Amino acid sequence: MKHLQIALWGVLPxxxxxxxxxxxxxxxRYDRFGLTTRSTQLHESRLLGVGGPVFHFGLLFVVAGHxxxxxxxxxxxxxxxxxxxxxxxxxxxxxxxxxxxxxxxLGILLWRRLRVPAVRRTTSRxxxxxxxxxxxxxxxxxxxxxxxxxxxxxxxxLGVSVWFRSLFVLDPDVPAMAHxxxxxxxxxxxGMLLFALWPFSRLVHAFxxxxxxxxxxxxxxxxxxxxxxVGAGRGVAR
Amino acid sequence: MRVMAQIxxxxxxxxxxxxxxxxxxxxxxxxxxxxxxxxxFNNVETRPGQGYPRGYEDQDRWKGGWRLAHGxxxxxxxxxxxxxxxxxxxxxxxxxxxxxxxxxxxxxxxTTAPLGDDVxxxxxxxxVDGRPMAVTWGPNWDDDLGGGPGHLAGDPVLRKIGDDVRLxxxxxxxxxxxxxxxxxxxxxxxxxxxxxxxxKRVEDGIVLVDQDRCRGWRMCVTGCPYKKxxxxxxxxxxEKCTMCYPxxxxxxxxxxSETCVGRLRYxxxxxxxxxRVGEAASVPREEDLYPAQxxxxxxxxxxxxxxxxxxxxxPHDWVEAARRSPVYSLISxxxxxxxxxxxxxxxxxxxxxxxxxxxxDALAETGHDGEEVGNLFGAIESLxxxxxxxxxxxxxxxxxxxxxxxxxxxAMRAHMRRLNLGEDADPAIAARVDMEPAQIERMYxxxxxxKYDERYVIPTAYAAGAGAGDAVAGCGLDAPGGPGMLETxxxxxxxxxxxxxxxxxxxxxxxxxxxxxxxxxxxxxxPPRAEGGR
Ligand code: SF4
Ligand code: SF4
Numbered sequence: 067m068k069h070l071q072i073a074l075w076g077v078l079p080x081x082x083x084x085x086x087x088x089x090x091x092x093x094x095r096y097d098r099f100g101l102t103t104r105s106t107q108l109h110e111s112r113l114l115g116v117g118g119p120v121f122h123f124g125l126l127f128v129v130a131g132h133x134x135x136x137x138x139x140x141x142x143x144x145x146x147x148x149x150x151x152x153x154x155x156x157x158x159x160x161x162x163x164x165x166x167x168x169x170x171x172l173g174i175l176l177w178r179r180l181r182v183p184a185v186r187r188t189t190s191r192x193x194x195x196x197x198x199x200x201x202x203x204x205x206x207x208x209x210x211x212x213x214x215x216x217x218x219x220x221x222x223x224l225g226v227s228v229w230f231r232s233l234f235v236l237d238p239d240v241p242a243m244a245h246x247x248x249x250x251x252x253x254x255x256x257g258m259l260l261f262a263l264w265p266f267s268r269l270v271h272a273f274x275x276x277x278x279x280x281x282x283x284x285x286x287x288x289x290x291x292x293x294x295x296v297g298a299g300r301g302v303a304r
Numbered sequence: 305m306r307v308m309a310q311i312x313x314x315x316x317x318x319x320x321x322x323x324x325x326x327x328x329x330x331x332x333x334x335x336x337x338x339x340x341x342x343x344x345f346n347n348v349e350t351r352p353g354q355g356y357p358r359g360y361e362d363q364d365r366w367k368g369g370w371r372l373a374h375g376x377x378x379x380x381x382x383x384x385x386x387x388x389x390x391x392x393x394x395x396x397x398x399x400x401x402x403x404x405x406x407x408x409x410x411x412x413x414x415t416t417a418p419l420g421d422d423v424x425x426x427x428x429x430x431x432v433d434g435r436p437m438a439v440t441w442g443p444n445w446d447d448d449l450g451g452g453p454g455h456l457a458g459d460p461v462l463r464k465i466g467d468d469v470r471l472x473x474x475x476x477x478x479x480x481x482x483x484x485x486x487x488x489x490x491x492x493x494x495x496x497x498x499x500x501x502x503x504k505r506v507e508d509g510i511v512l513v514d515q516d517r518c519r520g521w522r523m524c525v526t527g528c529p530y531k532k533x534x535x536x537x538x539x540x541x542x543e544k545c546t547m548c549y550p551x552x553x554x555x556x557x558x559x560x561s562e563t564c565v566g567r568l569r570y571x572x573x574x575x576x577x578x579x580r581v582g583e584a585a586s587v588p589r590e591e592d593l594y595p596a597q598x599x600x601x602x603x604x605x606x607x608x609x610x611x612x613x614x615x616x617x618x619p620h621d622w623v624e625a626a627r628r629s630p631v632y633s634l635i636s637x638x639x640x641x642x643x644x645x646x647x648x649x650x651x652x653x654x655x656x657x658x659x660x661x662x663x664x665d666a667l668a669e670t671g672h673d674g675e676e677v678g679n680l681f682g683a684i685e686s687l688x689x690x691x692x693x694x695x696x697x698x699x700x701x702x703x704x705x706x707x708x709x710x711x712x713x714x715a716m717r718a719h720m721r722r723l724n725l726g727e728d729a730d731p732a733i734a735a736r737v738d739m740e741p742a743q744i745e746r747m748y749x750x751x752x753x754x755k756y757d758e759r760y761v762i763p764t765a766y767a768a769g770a771g772a773g774d775a776v777a778g779c780g781l782d783a784p785g786g787p788g789m790l791e792t793x794x795x796x797x798x799x800x801x802x803x804x805x806x807x808x809x810x811x812x813x814x815x816x817x818x819x820x821x822x823x824x825x826x827x828x829x830x831p832p833r834a835e836g837g838r
Contacts, residue, residue, distance in 0.1 A: 102520035102540035107393065108400050109432065109537070118393035183433040184400075188537070274519040276391075276498030280384050284495035288503040288514075290553075291767040 089265030121171025339538025368529030496527025572629030
């Protein structure tokens with residue numbers, strides 16, 4: 067049992083990290099053409115118009131919540147004199163709402179993918195692996211939030227978060243994770259699977275977030291020489 | 305003055321017979337792939353009519369192009385923040401149903417159907433999901449006004465002139481409008497792209513999509529008011545008309561121009577002052593946009609312009625080509641070509657000579673001499689509805705420039721008829737449209753005789769910042785997924801290549817009938833006889 071725990075929470079995270087970084091670099095180097103949202107809006111727009119924004123904005127809030135919950139230690143909020151109960155209530159309301167939105171949005175999108183034949187046809191093998199994982203991770207995460215709030219017995223900021231931060235100082239605190247309730251372990255393990263799949267699935271389009279748009283001039287000029295130079299002559303323009 | 309060069313096109317609508325050859329050759333070259341079944345970089349629509357995609361000119365609905373907000377240009381679909389907020393579902397995206405659901409036929413059924421009393425048919429199958437489908441709309445469904453006046457209700461330009469004219473209109477006037485990407489001076493597709501994947505080329509003004517940078521946000525489709533950027537639903541990338549840049553770089557005309565049976569397309573260089581574009585695109589009155597755009601163009605014959613051009617890095621042979629540019633003649637010298645929908649404020653660079661023939665025909669039907677100059681001028685004045693419609697297409701509703709262009713075309717007809725009938729030229733005809741007889745004859749040569757090397761004056765490509773060896777690396781069509789990857793894609797290069805060049809080896813010993821002179825029996829005309837055959 068002990069070895070399994072070490073493998074899961076001490077070794078696996080680093081393997082996943084290597085896969086995630088190397089895979090993304092590989093994808094960016096060799097498959098820039100494949101970096102796309104693979105939008106199916108052309109086939110169906112009504113359901114996507116609801117599901118797309120609800121899912122994505124929900125997910126963005128979920129990610130923000132994870133960043134705060136994982137990276138900000140309890141000592142910091144204590145120092146800011148933020149009572150633990152207030153923090154928890156906020157996390158429950160905001161996190162729960164964001165999680166529910168992401169799950170509901172994903173539900174709409176998956177229903178659409180199954181029921182609209184043109185959309186269904188675009189589903190790749192990678193998608194068929196990814197969607198169940200993504201749905202399970204989301205549901206498990208929602209469960210930890212809601213169940214954790216209902217029982218109030220486990221403070222993940224003293225367990226999971228400590229383990230998460232310990233990974234970055236290359237001194238994984240395996241016991242912190244090994245003593246977490248099963249729901250948290252399940253959610254975390256599947257989350258690692260998600261990161262492992264990331265570079266090789268459609269999730270990679272998250273890297274394409276076009277924030278540069280906010281600061282660039284509207285009209286882009288490029289020289290013919292420059293365009294031929296992209297990726298050693300791989301700049302196909304149509 | 306910042307001089308830039310643009311490869312521009314003019315189409316003489318008088319000569320378009322609506323044969324769709326341009327569309328088909330373009331499709332065979334560029335969009336005969338999975339994911340682009342519904343895509344026509346070049347399409348020919350009957351006007352009045354809805355166009356492709358249906359009703360694309362209705363910018364209240366599709367939000368293409370620019371609008372003025374407190375004197376500043378903003379994309380009609382919204383600025384940067386609003387675009388990013390709509391990233392996950394674009395509310396102004398035309399769907400496949402607005403273009404059409406592409407289909408094929410189940411030809412297999414013709415040979416495999418069991419023996420029966422009925423002749424077997426080839427039922428339609430969707431090219432998107434493979435299922436049986438009913439064909440209810442296509443890329444040119446209302447071709448030749450097919451489908452009756454009912455469809456005309458969907459024409460946004462006609463809607464603007466008013467309901468009462470619709471029926472009368474249909475009886476008196478119809479013409480074809482071939483459309484490609486306008487390679488705008490102020491392209492709103494480029495402005496709408498969050499990834500910066502679309503760009504305007506510095507050297508020749510061609511607007512392209514960098515396939516390696518496009519992330520499939522589909523904002524460009526909304527941004528273009530002409531709906532000339534398309535979303536490839538297989539690769540998840542935007543694609544658009546490339547002005548056949550690999551050909552143009554080699555000094556060859558685009559495929560649509562080369563194959564046009566009416567020989568009505570003109571290609572050439574326009575020099576313009578890039579510093580004036582922003583100001584010209586933001587004049588408050590829409591009717592002023594056409595003259596404002598004219599004001600951006602520079603006279604290549606002016607020595608000051610020529611030296612400024614060379615100072616801006618434009619090579620000498622481009623300035624030389626600009627001087628001989630047929631496009632410049634039709635747009636600026638003769639003023640017979642007009643832009644399509646200048647009110648979108650994108651400063652389009654494919655211009656059109658408005659059609660005079662329908663007016664001549666209408667005149668002839670009434671028993672009048674359709675080529676007598678007085679009759680023609682009278683008809684141009686009295687046929688207000690067609691004029692209003694043309695103005696709705698080409699000058700944001702201002703009738704005067706359309707009328708002036710048509711009068712020049714009419715004067716050309718009348719003048720040349722006298723010459724052809726052996727009568728003396730009547731300088732009064734030319735004078736009525738402020739031209740010289742010699743000028744009219746030059747215009748006639750360009751528009752009516754339309755010699756190949758006068759229609760296309762295309763200088764070969766250069767690399768900006770001369771000496772950049774990279775540019776020789778070519779057009780990059782051979783990248784994975786690019787058309788160059790397909791074996792048949794070699795046709796792009798071979799299209800105009802003389803026999804015996806490298807492109808020939810894909811013939812594998814057969815003869816290319818396209819450049820066979822018809823004499824004798826060259827080797828490879830027939831397959832080799834089988835050993836021991838008859
Ligand atoms: S016509 Fe061409 S250049 Fe102009 S906005 Fe549309 S796609 Fe862009
Ligand atoms: S090939 Fe020429 S004549 Fe035929 S439809 Fe196209 S533009 Fe018109």
